[in-house]
Amino acid sequence: MRLSPTVPSRLSGFSNRRQHTLGAIALCGLFLLGVMVSPWFLSDAGLNPILALRNQPPSWSYPFGTDWLGRNMMVRSLQGLSLSLRVGLLAASVSAIIGTGLGVAAGSLGGWVDAVIIWIIDVFFSLPHLVLLILIAFAVGGGTRGVIIAVALTHWTSLARVMRAEVLQLNGADYVQISRRLGRSPFWIAQHHLMPHLLPQLLVGLILLFPHAILHEAALSFIGIGISPHLPAIGIILAESMRHLSTGYWWLGVMPGLLLLLAVKAFDWLGENLRALLDPKTSQG
């Protein structure tokens, strides 16, 4: 028997995993960026009611169909998703900053600071998520601002726990202790040992927060205490479509729903691939 060496196939352009990962990141990033900036490139013409073209099912000229006022559902969905993404981006960023700050403080200061922060996290975890969201959104007066504050204040807990655990683990790690005995200052250690571990966690944590933020934003808007009804947010569009689903106009709910699903999945995929890329163990396979 003759053993033949395995030759890397040159037929497929994306043969190694690193290229796969980079490709996935680029694809997801472009898609999400495209959705986010789409309102500036699409004309508003699609939003004007054309009563002659009411309730058209999906076709080539109207891929998402039209609604009961003859508005182009694709333009509306993209507008809505773009708004939702921007709201989600802001809320998730604020949330990630709170989570990182409190998590790192709990992990590095320890003692009663740690106990207090853990207690707050436990309180947040013990309350039903959606109820808390509704309460906060309601308390600060609802609207777009209410949604952003509510989502930002309720989504930091899991990231804070991850960050705290990471800091605790790093401070106990042999290589950090050795670094101290090799004469490195705490500041140097924080900069060179902790940062390279915490930054990817923050970045991936932030991206994986997005889907939650967007879905909860959509949920709040759906039940009517989120973004005001005249703005085409994805939750508003879905809520409106509910009234028309029973009359057979399925595309009003299904198409924007699919777009939302796609966007959330894209964020998830982006986060997973970014994590793989940032960890040297998986980045060069």
Next chain:
Amino acid sequence: MLKANGLWFRYGRRLPWVIENQTLAIAPGERVALVAPSGRGKTTLSKLLAGYLQPQQGQIRLDDRPLPSQGYCPIQLIFQHPELAINPRWRIDQSLNEAPRPSPEILAALGIQPGWLQRYPHELSGGELQRLAIARVLTPATRYLIADEMTAMLDANTQALIWQVVLEFAQEHGVGLVVISHSEALLGRICERAIALGG
């Protein structure tokens, strides 16, 4: 002279003493074995000596001065597991530069190839990593070296190579060695005397 006077240590207020009234002295250039059954505090004592832990009572003095709390510690401890001693997100080169960089002769003597330096720790074997972890502390600033099961996980060839380099370095710079090992053959070969813990 590295002296430890009446050391007492336990990991918590309610926990039993791990180190009880331990006194020892090690001269420069001396090679001492630390012998005790498992779980009697060999590693704890070596962590105390290298300043990783602080004793509840007693003191450790190097040339009649307390150990420096910052800056390069003249007493360096080498751990059993090198993969925990090197940051997994750093390239090897960066880890070597963490301490004053060892001389090229040391790197060559330990068989560290230049090609390794641009790699990540998970791309090297345990033996290769241990050689890097050892090279890192073989600098003139090191006065005492504590080897806690330094070569327990390595094959005989690598063990011999590592010990040859470490012993040569110790002799040349008058570095005192504390060796912890369960291999009596190894201790008999290397050490001049033994300290039994808890006795």
